[in-house]
Amino acid sequence: MPRANRHFIAGQVWHITQRCHQKEFLLRFQVDRRRWLYWLYQARRRYGLSVLNYIVTSNHIHLLVHDGGNNAIPAAMQLVSGRTAQEFNKRQGRTGAFWEDRYHATAVQTDQHLSRCMAYIDLNMVRAGEVSHPEEWSCSGYHETKHPRRRGSRIDMEGICRLLNFETPEQLMVARESWIDDQLCNGNLQREGMWTDSVAVGNLEYALWMKRALAYSNPGRRARPEKSGSFAVREQMSSYCTIGSTITA
Template sequence: MPRAYRFFLPGYIYHITHRCHNKDFLLRLKKDRKNWTEWLFEAKQRYQLSILNYTITSNHIHLLVKETGNNVIPNSLHLIAGSTAQAYNKRKNRKGAYWEDRYHATAVQDSGHFIRCMAYIDLNMVRAGVVNHPADWEFGGYHEIRKPKSRYKIIDHD
């Protein structure tokens, strides 16, 4: 049976989560998280994906994005997830699933929900005990805003 079509309303904000297959730590190496970040930046450039926040952990990702047009979110996630999986599987000479099922998308309901999503994403690695402050986690939106990099500007600041 085919999967149900996902419909994203233009102008709406969505909290996206995507977990690695079997909760494996496939994003544990810095180079794998960096690769995912590069594809996120590519999706932003190619599809005009509006990125409000993100964090990349060792076994899952969080994105807070705004649907800006026709299938921007699905096209972007297809590019990011597929490219990340292909690069990892090729490097490891591996076959099989990289991601656990489909990504999960939740529409942000109001400003309170938006603030809770921002805090949840920013504090993910603090709650996990990996860092003491969100600015210390290199692969997240909070770090980018507090310590801007010259190479990538992923977060939409407007």
């Protein structure tokens, strides 16, 4: 079976997705989702991981991170995914795989595509019909930024503001709430496969640049237009889609 993509280029923002083994709801209990969050916090502390957004659902996770060139992402994902699986199996007396293969990574251009990707992650559980507003799902970056933690913060607010050109976190939150409200009011909640099935998402110039930058590993990738007006770099056959095209609700 093909393996999910995870080719990293320094300086990019990456949308990482990973699903539980065989679509099982292994993260359905709050205690298990919070253990994943605990190890995400540890990954930020140990490796300097810049976390821009996240959500932990009952059977998969979304994680938006910025690669500052310190090669933190592979080590961080090994820690978070590995420890979450080990603890769950030990607590449940379970053996076998916890995750569905390895994680998938999609590069996201740091312009309006980044803000759209953040909103797409925020609205995941609304699309799934579990909540009516992102704030209602506590295991998410949106909830954390609305209710800042005195200790154990995972979100890199300074990093988000810098990438999206906001002067203060307060300005960022006002804009973020408007992105959410616009999509809720317009009923724009459909799944957009480009965020999880492709290798890179951005405008045409960015997509072509990423296609060339990643050509060494797979010259068969193509940059193609999406319905939203964006361009996505995809494989001839999306390996992650083959593994599980329903990672997001």
